[in-house]
Amino acid sequence: MHATALIAEDEPLLAAHLQAELQRLWPDLRVLATVGDGASALRESLAHRPDVVFLDIRMPGMNGLDAAQALAEDWPDDDTASAPPLIVFVTAYDEYAVRAFEHAALDYVLKPVQTERLARTCERLQAALARRGETPNQLEPLVEQLRGLLGIAHASAEPGLEPLHMLQASAGNTITMVPVDDVLYFESADKYVRVVTAEREHLIRLSLRDLLQRLDTRAFWQIHRGTVVRAQAIASASRDEAGKLTLRLHGHEARLVVSRLYTDRFKGM
Incomplete structure (x- = not known):
């Protein structure tokens, strides 16, 4: 063959x-x-x-x-x-x-x-x-x-890690404390992760893979290899004619695309 x-x-x-x-x-x-x-x-x-x-x-x-x-x-x-x-x-x-x-x-x-x-x-x-x-x-x-x-x-993620409740985002000489409960979604950005809240964005020097091990996966859903969203921030999920699934968030203009690996999360009841 x-x-x-x-x-x-x-x-x-x-x-x-x-x-x-x-x-x-x-x-x-x-x-x-x-x-x-x-x-x-x-x-x-x-x-x-x-x-x-x-x-x-x-x-x-x-x-x-x-x-x-x-x-x-x-x-x-x-x-x-x-x-x-x-x-x-x-x-x-x-x-x-x-x-x-x-x-x-x-x-x-x-x-x-x-x-x-x-x-x-x-x-x-x-x-x-x-x-x-x-x-x-x-x-x-x-x-x-x-x-x-x-x-x-x-x-099978590494056991014993304390879940994150507060993030420390540094910019210049300033460190901003960001409560995890305020985060709408995380997105990979080269060697950093973008942390997006309703008010602003931050960067943290941490891989998304490592971050996932410290998040409550019941509260935060991975929807793409580079995107993790807080479930309660999702307002709706809609499909276009090609079958691509896109999320709309409460109180934020971002539209997040769901990869085909994670579309099974979104099924009507």
Whole structure:
């Protein structure tokens, strides 16, 4: 079966070994690119549209899980779009990670890559590629699998962290105390997070991933990989003709787009 792949692995020797093993086990697989970080994996995947993406879980900057989430959110779903790639995570042995991938029905290979295990993965990938076309919405299986994996990841966040009640936002020589209960939404902004209240905006030097571990997820909902909104601030959710879901907030002009990974939060009762 002729297919294409992309490898995202920040250790060059491991990337080269994986590519060599793939070439031996699946000669018709063409590796389009090898990259060393999640942001490059996202960019090259959207540019080249490979059939399979091998994602190292631990990479600098955007990790493998973040890159998979971004792929599911950013992959086009118009009539001319190709099917999204099948995703295989590459990870050092980690009991939680293995259980999570198995629960979410996503494939994985362990480091160092074992030939027998990789051969089984190649067989599964070939069978899955052969079945393509049977599902009208090619994105939905990937979205559902990643929803399950993200749910496990959030539920397994580092225990024992005290929930945040007050944020300290610095600007110049001034530190502003911002009660978390006043926040309408958080939004990623390069190395910072924008903190938006009804009156003004602040910047805090903290990743959204780390911030999420300190928020009450019953009160704050993630709606996009870069956006978390306070549930009580949401006034309405509406879909446009293309199916895109947008939130309107109480007393604020912002319109927040919900990614396809989180649209299941918004269902009529």
